[in-house]
Amino acid sequence: MPLINLFSRRKRQAQKTGSDVYQYDDIPITVRVQFVQIVRECIGEFYEQGYVASPSVPLYRDMVRIVRKELGVFILPPSQEYDGHNDAQEFFNWFLNEKRIEYVLDGLELGFHAMQSVKDDPYRFRNMDNPLTPPDEAMAEMNARLIEAGIGYQFHGGQIIRMDSQAVHSTVVVPALTLLAEKQYASAEKEFLAAHSAYRSKDYETCLVECNKAFESVLKIIGGKRGWAIGPTDTAKKMLDAAYASGFIEPALQNEFTALRSLLETAVPVMRNKMAGHGAGAVARNVPRHFASLQLHQTAALILFLAEHHAANP
Structure with a gap:
């Protein structure tokens, strides 16, 4: 669902510098309020009276239960045990007031x-209480609100992932995640999302280790379908x-793809071997964030190339 092009939005966009830079340490209260409104419009209001309850009740209840357990509390602050709140109010009040970005x-x-x-x-949610927005539109709107507010997180593949560049994210990471969502790439998708989760944390x-695992998994999946002479423990280089x-890669084009082969063989596996995946020894290893960011984007680009090339050449 595109955001309504109101005067205030046009003014904000006109004042932007064009810099593709995002912040990651705070979700402003305006965006939090928008999130509350979007969730309510999508899953409906909380209603429970005797034996009658709206379909959204178990959704709100699960959200509250999960956060309570994660925080180690019986009631999410600032709610109190006997203040008459329901689960939706408890969750949203906590969300609007929570200071720690990870939570x-x-x-x-x-x-x-x-x-x-x-x-x-x-079918289960067909009788929701006052839903206004279909879920696809609601999720797309929330992602758009985050981008507009300059917040570098998006929801893809079932989790919040960190985004360093909108251009790279939209042209490389999202297409790679879309391809990995195919059933045949399930193991690689799990590993690539684990890399994003580690990066966010x-x-x-x-992050480097999971990137390498995802890259190797895609090679193994494609190689298995094409009958390459590979074994279950072969390295990325052997599979390539x-x-x-x-x-x-067609023989006539292999000379033109020398640089590509070098990139495929070294970009993901070598960085993993140098920076992670082995014992650190006596000195703790410190992998810089920009190294992990490069690895994520390289992995996405190479996975995208391999999967698209496989699909284009049956």
Whole structure:
């Protein structure tokens, strides 16, 4: 759902510098309020009276239960045990007041999951109380609100992922995630999303390891379907040798693809070997964020190339 092109929005856009830079340490109150409004419009209001309850009740209840357990509390602050709140009010009041960004992102992710549940089971939620916005439109609007506010997070593939560049994100990362959502790439999708989760949590060493696993998984999946001479424990280089030997890249073009082969063989596996994946020894290893960011984007680009080339050459 495109955002309504109001005067205030046109003015903000005209004043932008064009810089593709995002912030990651705060979700402003205006965006939090918009999130509350969007979730309510999508999954409906909380209603429970005796044995009668709206279909959204279990969604709100799950959201509250998960956050309570994560925070180790019986009631989410600032709500009190006997103040007459319901689960929706407790969740939203907490979300609007939470100071720690990692938990705010947890709340954001849970709200997206609730909207995704409505999409995945429309029959169950057909009698929602006052829903106004279909889930696809609601989730697209929330992602658009985050971008407009200069917040570098988006919901894709079932989780909140960090976005360093809108251009790279929209042209490389999102298409790669779309391809990985195909059933045949399920294992690689899980690993690539794990890399994004580690990146968001600032566990950059794990991010590198998971990127390499996702890259190798895509090679194994494609190689298995094409009958390459590869084994279950082969390295990325051995699998790429088999890919070239099998003609996956046409012989007539292989000279033109020398740089591509070098990139495929070294970009993801070598960075992983140098920066992660082995014991650190006596000195703790510190993987810089920009290294992990490069690895994520390289992995997405190479996965996208391999999967699209496989699909284009049956």
